[in-house]
Amino acid sequence: MNKIVFPKDFLWGAATSAFQAEGAYNEDGKGLSLADIRSMNINPDEEPTKALANKGDKIADSTVASDHYHHWEEDLALMKECGLKSYRFSIAWTRIFPNGDDEEPNQKGVQFYENIIDRLNEYGIEPIITLYHFDFPAGLQKKYGGFSNRQAIVDFVRYASFLFKHFKGKVRYWLVNNEQNAMIRRDGYLGITETNPLKREQLRHRCNHYMYVACAKAITACHEIDPEAKIAPVMAYAPHFPLTSKPEDVLAARNANDLFFHYMIDVHCRGEYPGYYIKWLKDNDWCPEITEEDSAALKKGKPDFFAFNYYRSNAAEYCPEDVDPELVERLRVDARSRILPGLCRCLQNPLISEDERNKWRSDPIGFHIAFRNVYELCHLPLMICENGYGAPDTLEKEGLIHDSYRIEYLKNHILQMNEAIQEGIPVIGYHAWTFLDVISTSEGFRKRYGFVYVNRDDNGGDLKRYKKDSFYWYQKVIKTHGKSLMD
Ligand code: BG6
Numbered sequence: 001m002n003k004i005v006f007p008k009d010f011l012w013g014a015a016t017s018a019f020q021a022e023g024a025y026n027e028d029g030k031g032l033s034l035a036d037i038r039s040m041n042i043n044p045d046e047e048p049t050k051a052l053a054n055k056g057d058k059i060a061d062s063t064v065a066s067d068h069y070h071h072w073e074e075d076l077a078l079m080k081e082c083g084l085k086s087y088r089f090s091i092a093w094t095r096i097f098p099n100g101d102d103e104e105p106n107q108k109g110v111q112f113y114e115n116i117i118d119r120l121n122e123y124g125i126e127p128i129i130t131l132y133h134f135d136f137p138a139g140l141q142k143k144y145g146g147f148s149n150r151q152a153i154v155d156f157v158r159y160a161s162f163l164f165k166h167f168k169g170k171v172r173y174w175l176v177n178n179e180q181n182a183m184i185r186r187d188g189y190l191g192i193t194e195t196n197p198l199k200r201e202q203l204r205h206r207c208n209h210y211m212y213v214a215c216a217k218a219i220t221a222c223h224e225i226d227p228e229a230k231i232a233p234v235m236a237y238a239p240h241f242p243l244t245s246k247p248e249d250v251l252a253a254r255n256a257n258d259l260f261f262h263y264m265i266d267v268h269c270r271g272e273y274p275g276y277y278i279k280w281l282k283d284n285d286w287c288p289e290i291t292e293e294d295s296a297a298l299k300k301g302k303p304d305f306f307a308f309n310y311y312r313s314n315a316a317e318y319c320p321e322d323v324d325p326e327l328v329e330r331l332r333v334d335a336r337s338r339i340l341p342g343l344c345r346c347l348q349n350p351l352i353s354e355d356e357r358n359k360w361r362s363d364p365i366g367f368h369i370a371f372r373n374v375y376e377l378c379h380l381p382l383m384i385c386e387n388g389y390g391a392p393d394t395l396e397k398e399g400l401i402h403d404s405y406r407i408e409y410l411k412n413h414i415l416q417m418n419e420a421i422q423e424g425i426p427v428i429g430y431h432a433w434t435f436l437d438v439i440s441t442s443e444g445f446r447k448r449y450g451f452v453y454v455n456r457d458d459n460g461g462d463l464k465r466y467k468k469d470s471f472y473w474y475q476k477v478i479k480t481h482g483k484s485l486m487d
Pocket residue numbers: 017020178179182236309386390433439440441442443447
């Protein structure tokens with residue numbers, strides 16, 4: 001019999017990220033980030049306003065996004081009305097240091113976040129802040145190649161330390177980087193333009209390592225500056241299940257889980273790369289230089305809790321060593337079908353039916369399994385930073401949005417989280433992605449996740465906010481402390 005067991009101080013929350021929500025991409029001194037460049041699809045060497053004018057076609061891009069920069073008071077009032085206990089959002093590095101390494105912080109950028117943090121605290125909503133959500137400063141990318149250069153570690157820790165000092169006592173939870181494991185898969189997120197596959201992969205793994213060192217050093221800085229604050233990285237997690245019970249497929253699923261996800265729990269929480277990961281890098285000639293100082297930094301900067309994002313599970317099967325390299329190259333970016341020759345081939349789970357609306361194979365039980373897997377490896381309190389259902393919504397004439405599909409998805413997942421808590425797994429918070437509609441990283445405003453509808457599409461809109469059915473549903477879940485899930 002299912003019993004609702006959420007702890008008393010459970011953080012019922014929702015999330016957004018800076019470049020997906022804020023807009024005002026160049027206002028009040030903000031510098032350009034790689035996220036802006038990707039979402040606007042512009043040439044980073046051209047002056048942005050000119051580049052946008054030249055581009056001609058209109059897409060839902062980060063110039064406006066959900067215009068949270070100008071609507072933040074209204075948005076926070078809606079959070080209060082919904083009853084949120086926590087709000088997970090990110091700070092844009094380029095609002096604080098427009099070029100990434102400026103001598104002085106940009107006061108207007110600092111003030112923007114200070115206003116939000118103060119208002120959240122006033123409302124009794126815990127601010128949970130990500131330092132880096134896919135939006136590396138374009139200035140540093142141009143200057144020294146971003147995270148492929150050790151200087152990025154120094155600049156990131158300086159940026160993070162500034163925030164720890166400035167918001168000491170006001171922010172109790174920090175998240176270092178969002179989905180490093182998703183970031184390193186995508187060249188545009190790392191600013192990689194190298195076309196030689198070997199050099200490109202070497203570069204990717206160097207960026208990955210430097211990001212781990214930067215994360216560990218930021219964690220250490222946080223502990224030194226504000227010992228009361230808690231800090232963690234955020235992992236993208238899609239557990240992979242064996243396509244069949246053939247030992248080869250079981251091992252393939254294990255390889256996918258370990259090489260895409262589980263190894264990073266080791267790096268963050270034990271401060272060491274596991275042997276299988278180093279072997280994989282060496283076998284492919286991808287291993288970055290790992291100095292003694294790096295190893296010491298990794299050992300020192302351990303998180304206080306562990307955060308992950310979950311949307312769906314996946315499957316994996318055995319893949320021979322001599323698979324066509326062109327196929328490997330073609331599928332390398334899509335997490336749902338990538339191939340590691342000799343190790344695994346990922347694919348969607350054929351035993352889970354496809355949702356007609358968004359073509360997802362949603363798997364709430366996979367969420368339960370995810371809690372077990374992650375906790376078994378880190379033995380730290382867990383926080384969910386993203387879980388949500390992306391689909392187009394219809395704004396009815398009366399300003400209503402009937403998103404029963406989103407409610408169904410969230411309900412089934414929260415109930416599985418409740419199962420994990422019943423088993424004794426310490427889960428401290430849950431953040432639905434997203435509080436208000438934001439630009440999807442892949443489909444602009446064609447795919448929405450929010451409890452609050454933002455009236456804009458690829459051709460613009462008046463940006464008016466409308467509460468969806470899911471807003472009222474989540475409000476009740478929070479108010480009843482999860483009990484309404486059993487209605
Ligand atoms: C997560 C990211 O991976 O997925 C978010 O942290 C993103 O930034 C979310 O928006 C959903 O993906 P998408 O492509 O539908 O926006």
